Structure formats: C-alpha cells, structure tokens
Amino acid sequence: MNALLRTYGAYVRTTHRFPVLQTIVPFIPVVVLWAGIAESGLFPRAFFPGPADVIRSFGDLVYKGILPDYLADSVGRLIVGAGIGMALAIPLGLLVGLNARAHAVLSPPLLFFQAIGDIAWLPILIIWFGFGFTTMTFVIVYTVLFPVVISTVLGVRSVRQDLIRAAQCLGASPPRILLEVILPGALPNIVTGLRNGLGYGWRALIAAEMIVGTSGIGFLMFDARRAGSVVEIVLGMIVLGILWYIVDAWVLAPIERMTGQRWGLVTR
Numbered sequence: 001m002n003a004l005l006r007t008y009g010a011y012v013r014t015t016h017r018f019p020v021l022q023t024i025v026p027f028i029p030v031v032v033l034w035a036g037i038a039e040s041g042l043f044p045r046a047f048f049p050g051p052a053d054v055i056r057s058f059g060d061l062v063y064k065g066i067l068p069d070y071l072a073d074s075v076g077r078l079i080v081g082a083g084i085g086m087a088l089a090i091p092l093g094l095l096v097g098l099n100a101r102a103h104a105v106l107s108p109p110l111l112f113f114q115a116i117g118d119i120a121w122l123p124i125l126i127i128w129f130g131f132g133f134t135t136m137t138f139v140i141v142y143t144v145l146f147p148v149v150i151s152t153v154l155g156v157r158s159v160r161q162d163l164i165r166a167a168q169c170l171g172a173s174p175p176r177i178l179l180e181v182i183l184p185g186a187l188p189n190i191v192t193g194l195r196n197g198l199g200y201g202w203r204a205l206i207a208a209e210m211i212v213g214t215s216g217i218g219f220l221m222f223d224a225r226r227a228g229s230v231v232e233i234v235l236g237m238i239v240l241g242i243l244w245y246i247v248d249a250w251v252l253a254p255i256e257r258m259t260g261q262r263w264g265l266v267t268r
Helices: 002-017 019-040 051-064 066-098 100-114 118-129 133-158 161-169 174-212 217-227 230-262
Strands: none
Touching (some): 051 066, 066 100, 066 230, 118 133, 118 174
C-alpha cells in the first residue's frame, strides 16, 4: 500500500512538472491493449491494424502531402463556419435576451429549428448548392448557431439587475451599459456556448465531408472505406480525436476558465 502511494505521489509530481504527461499516460494502457490484440492474430491485420500500421500510414500520407492538405481544408472550413455562426449568434442572442418582445417572437422558431439536426439539411442543401464549400459551411453555421444563441441569452438574463440599475443611476447610456455591464456579465456563458458549438460543429463538419466533401479528414475516411483501407479510417479517427483534444483542452478550456476568473465567477 505504501509503495502504491509513493508511486502515485511520484506520478502526481511528475505530471505537475510536465503537464503533457497527464494527457499521454492514460492512453498508454489503451495502446498496449490495442497492440496486443493486433499482434495476437485474433483478427486479420487488414481488418484490425495495429499501432505500427497506423504510424506507417501516417508517415506515408504526410510524405505524399495528402494528410496535411486534407487537415488544412477541414480546419479552414471550421474556422469560416464558426466565425459566421458567432457573428450571427451573439447579436441574435443579445436581442432575444434583452428584448421581451423579440424573445416571445423568436423563441418558438429557434426551438423549432434547433430540433432539426444539421445533417437533416444535407439532402436539400445538395439540391440547392451542390457538393461543395457552401453546403458544408451552412452545416457548420447551423450547428454552431444554436448553442451560442442559447448561452448568450442565458448569460444576458443572468446579469444582476442591480448592476444595470447602478449603471443607469450613474448616467451610463444604453450602449455603454451593453458594452460595460451586460456583455462582460454574459461573456462566460458566451464562451461556454462557443466551446460547445465548436465541438458540435466539428462533428457535423466531418459527417458533411463524408457525404458531400471532396477533401478533408471526413472525406479521407470515407474514401478509405471505398478502398477497403481500415488503417486509414483508424488514422482519421485518431487525428480527429487528437486535433479536437488540442483545440478544446489547450485553447478553448483555458479561455473559458480565464473568462470566468476575470469576471469573478470562478475562484483561482
């Protein structure tokens, strides 16, 4: 028991000094189990490739330039779609959150369209726009829009009314109240909505690339299915997981945490 505690203590100290180990270590048993099953011959290697096969495929696709180009295409589409979605969602959320009449008029359509899955739009989008960038951008915008709108409305309505009244008593104009009281108070919720929306948008993008794409990680995986290349499908799944973990854990989560700390909602 004491040896186990000492080992755990050494692990905690090591991961504290090298935080990246905290990410890598939990995956070591998974990779070992995966390699063991692949090497056991229980399944044909063509249907169950091992880690070494995936690494070789990764090197081959990087050397040919296919993986970097497809990855850049997917990330570029996500950035454009998420940017448009945010530009639409935040003002709309502010309007719905601040104006009772707008809330009454717009809430039913928002709830209605939120219930329609993003992928459900693909058949009609293909008829309207064909197979291409516009269709995939629409899917991302549609997916990002609703979490950000709902979080913005929640953030606006969570701002304490006494802060708004205090600003009014001090002579602040409505635009200044919006910029210096309401927006800062709603910002933690907006960032949380953005984090969720980007996660949903990433998954929707991959699904759209599989169906209507001509490039991207989703297209790479679906094209590998047609070629019967399980190793490239597994590689695509691993790339998706690693990329989103980096974006969420190393970019979005710290921004969300710092936003909450900045406005006094989280104790350091």
